[in-house]
Amino acid sequence: MHSFLKFANDNRAGIIRLIQELVECESPSDSLEHVNRFLDLLVERTSDIATAEKIGVSQSGKALKLTFHGGDGDGQVLALGHADTVWPLGTIERMPFRERDGRLWGPGVLDMKAGLAIFISAVRALVATGVRVRRTVCLLVVPDEETGSTYSRCVTEAEARNSLAVLVLEPGTGLEGKLKTSRKGVGHYTVYVEGKAAHAGVDFESGASAVLEAARQVLRLNELTDLGRGLTVNPGVIQGGTRSNVVAAEARIEVDVRVQRLEDAAFIEEQLRDLTALDSRCRVRVEGGLNRPPMERTEGIARLFQTARRIAADIGIDLEESATGGGSDGNFTAALGVPTLDGLGAVGEGAHASNESILIDRIADRVALLAGLVRLL
């Protein structure tokens, strides 16, 4: 592992340059043209060490699969990343890439452009040190993770099914860079409430307020939250009515659901589907579903983490694990039963926020950790 660490330290300037290039090539989820341009940049920067394949995931959306040269082909190890960021085009002008206070700053640097650069550098470390790699090593970069991976999900799942392990390049947790061995599943639901409009002054009693019904439903939804089970139901948006002198005919509640265990996903789905109006003159209809299944900490995931922990210890890092309520594409691969380790990307803070930054001092050990994992898996 020390030779990987030495490689990363010796090549620090080059790795930082690659991170800068990736950050400065903006790639918001809503501009496929720019996301594709970003994928082209990745192809260019890896042309000497990998074979590139673009896989169509929607009409013009593409995922990029890089297969690195030199693996012996005894099974596949899959690294997983995304090209898109939450930052609109032009953000780079007011939030330029910069190096300051021991950190690299810029839109998407943590989530997850540095993670991609770190993995590419890990492969370069393996090439430079002449280490034999038993597996075929692939990096899949999808275009739509920040918007729920609706289009790329089946490509990710197909690649995962062919893999012995999945390494997710999302940022680590906190400034310690803890790995993520469990993630909650995420669901989005909309509860539509239909009432009966009436004049609030003239004809109040003939109305059935959808707003009042929605308010009652919100209280009901709130009761489904069970913190002990890691189950949360958040009615985050409520809308309804037209004006104060009208008994409201319509209302709508948007609900975010998080589950720690797959069985709770089915439970909550049933609870929501069975919602009925408390006022019999109103009607309630629910749409939506689970977007990402939970990533449960299986035996395989625990073993993978122990391997990572040993590699990190060898280079002086006390690696810890964490559980998070946020989802990633690792949720999909773990749900298939493929051992998945997440949070292997950069160490920093401020994902999706204006203080998004990574710790320069933690680039090298992440490169060494990923190179070590690829070698040992």
Ligand SMILES: [Zn+2]
């Ligand atoms: Zn991300």
